Amino acid sequence: MTKVRGTDEAADGPSPPRLRAPAHRVSPRAVAHWAIEALLLWGIGSGLAWGVAAWVRTSDWSGRPEWLVERIAWLPVVIGVAGVFMVAVAPVWRYRVHRWEVSSDVVYTRTGWFNREWLLVPVGRIQTVDTEQGWIERLLGLATIEINTASHTGSSEVAGLPVDVATGLAEVLARRAHDLRDDAT
Amino acid sequence: MSVAAPQRLHPLTFVVGAVRELLALLAAGATVLLVGGASMAFYFALAALAIGLLIHVASWATFTYTLFDDRIELRRALIGRSVKSIPRERIRGVDVSATLAHRLLGVAILHIDAGADGGEGTLNAVSRTEADRLRGLLLARTAPADGAGERDAGPPSRTLARMRRRWFLYAPLSGAYLLTPFALAGSLLGTLYNLGDDLGLITRDRLTRLGHDVVGLPPVVAAVLGVLLLVAMPVMSVVVFALFNWEFTVTARDGSIVAERGIVTRRSVSLERRRIRGVELTDNPFERAARVVRLGALVTGLGDAVHRGRLLPAAPRPVAARLAAEVLGPLPGPLLRHPPAARGRRLVRATAGPVVVGVFAATAGHAWVVALCAVLAVCAVPLGLDRYRQLGHAADAERFTLRAGSLRRRQVVIDHSAIVGWRLRQTLFQRRLDLATLDAGVGAGDGGYPATDLATADAVTFAASITPAWVTPFLETPTPTASPSHAVDTE
Numbered sequence A: 001m002t003k004v005r006g007t008d009e010a011a012d013g014p015s016p017p018r019l020r021a022p023a024h025r026v027s028p029r030a031v032a033h034w035a036i037e038a039l040l041l042w043g044i045g046s047g048l049a050w051g052v053a054a055w056v057r058t059s060d061w062s063g064r065p066e067w068l069v070e071r072i073a074w075l076p077v078v079i080g081v082a083g084v085f086m087v088a089v090a091p092v093w094r095y096r097v098h099r100w101e102v103s104s105d106v107v108y109t110r111t112g113w114f115n116r117e118w119l120l121v122p123v124g125r126i127q128t129v130d131t132e133q134g135w136i137e138r139l140l141g142l143a144t145i146e147i148n149t150a151s152h153t154g155s156s157e158v159a160g161l162p163v164d165v166a167t168g169l170a171e172v173l174a175r176r177a178h179d180l181r182d183d184a185t
Numbered sequence B: 001m002s003v004a005a006p007q008r009l010h011p012l013t014f015v016v017g018a019v020r021e022l023l024a025l026l027a028a029g030a031t032v033l034l035v036g037g038a039s040m041a042f043y044f045a046l047a048a049l050a051i052g053l054l055i056h057v058a059s060w061a062t063f064t065y066t067l068f069d070d071r072i073e074l075r076r077a078l079i080g081r082s083v084k085s086i087p088r089e090r091i092r093g094v095d096v097s098a099t100l101a102h103r104l105l106g107v108a109i110l111h112i113d114a115g116a117d118g119g120e121g122t123l124n125a126v127s128r129t130e131a132d133r134l135r136g137l138l139l140a141r142t143a144p145a146d147g148a149g150e151r152d153a154g155p156p157s158r159t160l161a162r163m164r165r166r167w168f169l170y171a172p173l174s175g176a177y178l179l180t181p182f183a184l185a186g187s188l189l190g191t192l193y194n195l196g197d198d199l200g201l202i203t204r205d206r207l208t209r210l211g212h213d214v215v216g217l218p219p220v221v222a223a224v225l226g227v228l229l230l231v232a233m234p235v236m237s238v239v240v241f242a243l244f245n246w247e248f249t250v251t252a253r254d255g256s257i258v259a260e261r262g263i264v265t266r267r268s269v270s271l272e273r274r275r276i277r278g279v280e281l282t283d284n285p286f287e288r289a290a291r292v293v294r295l296g297a298l299v300t301g302l303g304d305a306v307h308r309g310r311l312l313p314a315a316p317r318p319v320a321a322r323l324a325a326e327v328l329g330p331l332p333g334p335l336l337r338h339p340p341a342a343r344g345r346r347l348v349r350a351t352a353g354p355v356v357v358g359v360f361a362a363t364a365g366h367a368w369v370v371a372l373c374a375v376l377a378v379c380a381v382p383l384g385l386d387r388y389r390q391l392g393h394a395a396d397a398e399r400f401t402l403r404a405g406s407l408r409r410r411q412v413v414i415d416h417s418a419i420v421g422w423r424l425r426q427t428l429f430q431r432r433l434d435l436a437t438l439d440a441g442v443g444a445g446d447g448g449y450p451a452t453d454l455a456t457a458d459a460v461t462f463a464a465s466i467t468p469a470w471v472t473p474f475l476e477t478p479t480p481t482a483s484p485s486h487a488v489d490t491e
Helices: A029-058 A066-071 A074-088 A090-097 A135-140 A163-180 B013-036 B040-062 B100-105 B128-139 B144-152 B165-174 B180-198 B204-215 B219-245 B285-289 B317-327 B341-364 B367-390 B428-433 B456-466 B468-474
Strands: A099-102 A106-112 A116-122 A128-132 A142-148 A156-162 B063-067 B071-076 B082-087 B093-098 B107-113 B120-127 B157-162 B249-253 B256-261 B266-272 B276-283 B292-299 B310-316 B392-395 B399-404 B409-415 B419-426 B435-442 B448-455
Touching: A029 A066, A029 A074, A029 A090, A029 A135, A029 A142, A029 A156, A074 A090, A090 A106, A099 A163, A106 A156, A106 B468, A116 B468, A128 A163, A135 A142, A142 A163, A156 A163, B013 B040, B013 B100, B013 B120, B040 B063, B063 B128, B071 B120, B082 B120, B093 B100, B093 B128, B100 B107, B107 B128, B120 B128, B128 B266, B157 B310, B157 B317, B165 B219, B165 B285, B165 B292, B165 B310, B180 B219, B219 B310, B249 B317, B256 B310, B266 B292, B276 B317, B285 B292, B292 B317, B310 B317, B341 B367, B341 B428, B341 B435, B341 B448, B367 B399, B392 B456, B399 B448, B419 B428, B419 B456, B428 B435, B435 B456, B448 B456, B456 B468
Parallel strands: none
Antiparallel strands: A099 A106, A106 A116, A116 B419, A128 A142, A142 A156, B063 B071, B071 B082, B093 B107, B093 B266, B107 B120, B157 B249, B249 B256, B256 B266, B276 B292, B276 B409, B292 B310, B392 B399, B399 B409, B419 B435, B435 B448
8 A cells, every 4th residue: 555645735736737758769779770670571561462463463363353353453552652651751750759767766658659658657566677689779789678567558668778778777777676666566 | 383284185085086087987887887798898997996096095195285384385295206385475365166076075175376476286175174274374374473363263254245046137148158058058969979979879870860850850849949949048047157156155354355156166265355456347238237237356466367356246236336345445436428539439449340341342342241331330330339438437535447348348446556557548540639548557457457538638637646656747847828628527
């Protein structure tokens, strides 16, 4: 039953109930990371689409529905356009949204691009803090911090941090989580 | 407290353990005897029976459990040696159950659940009094020094709720038990077929004749059979429901909530009170019409929570609300409605599936698919409207509540202190409508419960009112613009 009450008279007046953006941006290299990932994924995807379209048009299998044969040429075009968007636009958009902040007792993050998520995880409820690096992240000197609580919904992830920031943050969070830990799982 | 000596399970354990093998072997032996006389096979069956009994006796003799101040140890030394040690502070629940055989012999199975990192242990079987004693000791783990005296006085147990017999009639409403006649018939036919096949009674010839007989049934008989089945569905559902939930009682005992139920297999589940984070009330449209609701507890670290967290399988709403108040505390209310913009989103969500399929079908020129999708979309409109009507949220000083869903409506009530994080989600469409979905992360039950489509400002206010210290530092400070008055109508 630990109820953390901070500033007593915080609710002075009708404060505008909007969340402000967290203080820090992630590393600009994160844009490159997301772009490379998207390039790989959508490159393979459009290649496959191209192959499927070519196969449907040229094969003489009689089970092909007529309406499908007429329109199949659009498939690689649609996938290609979406891919270009995902490689060129989405990473920048994502970079503008992704932000993080660690106050004395709460980890506050904002993630997403098309859809957004604001996440507030109190340090006292953190169970584990992991640092992870995929191979693209290793090339770019980036790292991802995973903050886990007893609930998946209450678990957070900050991607695209410079390695030294990430390791330092993980260490601080783990130590503070240990100090503040209360039983409420 | 003195360290207890290692103890054996109840001496009758090997009997209940062997009952199943005994029955199977007896049946097999009888069949063999009938078919082939006292042949070699019959002696093999006898030998197998003897060996089976011997193994059960040996495993009973080599299994001991010891209750220490800080842990309970289960030792097994039949072939390999194994010691399982469960720390008492990790124990989250102790269930006592008994199959028919156990009950006839006056013994019970004790199941110890210690969450994900503590493992679990089973004592099969101990006497009923020993089961009760162990359960009391294992659950009342708070420092032996201060509690020792009280515990000897016997735990004061208080009945919180008891299921009335006539509530069994609610069984068909839930739908879950309606298919029991089919399940029963299926398993019966399967058993008969296997048995017949084993004995060589089933030949291709007889099967074809049976098939012809069935096809050749006069329509009147077929119709009568169909009607019988229709009648059997609700009746059987009531019967099965009653078997499972006979004498369903919820008692408060020693810091735990104990739910007991069942006639053939009597099962009792203890939920530690300080691990109960909230409750959920579930119903469907039929149950709603009959004002019936199911009550369950949201418990931290409880495996198989759907069955074990059940507090009332079907009960009139006031009874369920009263029990919820006893277990957790009074339910916050009245529920606040979500903004009208949410109605459009529910409608779009409900009809989107058929509409999209319909559009594709139209381009492909399948007229009847388009018609089907149109019908489905029209049917989905009332569903979407109801899904909006059921959305609601409320909070008081101790707890908050969220409600959503139509075909399966669920209202959860959760302690403020159970929250481990807030997640606010907003899709592009929600952003245009100034809506957001607030997920409360909770370390129990599903792990998170959404308040779908709140006004963005209300979502933030809601979170801030429940955990001010976590949210207020991140609110936008200045901009004293014309205050966007709270857009929720509070009827």
